[in-house]
Amino acid sequence: MKRLLPAPLLSAGLFAMWLLLRPSLSTGSLLLGALLALVLPVLMAPLRPAGGPVRRPLVVMRLVAIVGVDVVLSALDVARGVLSSRRRPPRGSFVVVPLDLRDVHGLAALAMITTVVPGTVWCELAPDRSALRLHVFDLVGEAEFVAHFKQRYEQPLKEIFG
Secondary structure, eight states: OTTTOSOHHHHHHHHHHHHHHSSOOOHHHHHHHHHHHHHHHHHHGGGSOOOOOOOOHHHHHHHHHHHHHHHHHHHHHHHHHHHTTTTSOOOOEEEEEEOOOOOHHHHHHHHHHHHHSTTEEEEEEOTTSSEEEEEESSOSOHHHHHHHHIIIIIHHHHHHHO
């Protein structure tokens, strides 16, 4: 069954999306949608990465809570910085963060976290995955930011993806 339907949720999502995009629910449209929902995941299965080993579910929940709080606080900081930019322009800067995390799934999660938190932009990952270049909206101290970033995000991801 797994060979015929390698990703049942993906198939269901493709079928639902096909039906939403079609102007009518004719028999041909339903059959073509079902065919696409069955064939596309089978054809794309070799391109899907293997799932990563997720350890320490409590650390995952703690990291999600930390990121949620950081999103709200960073959004407020960025808004404050934009509103007061005439008096004190933000000190935007690029920062290189040396990385201990090498797991591809952990790095993908770190990229998502960096993208979600306002005021930080993931710019570049070194080819050997040893360093990350970020742009920070308002940087006060580079060393403090790097230490905070590593402790707040990289360390929990190392525990999760170990």
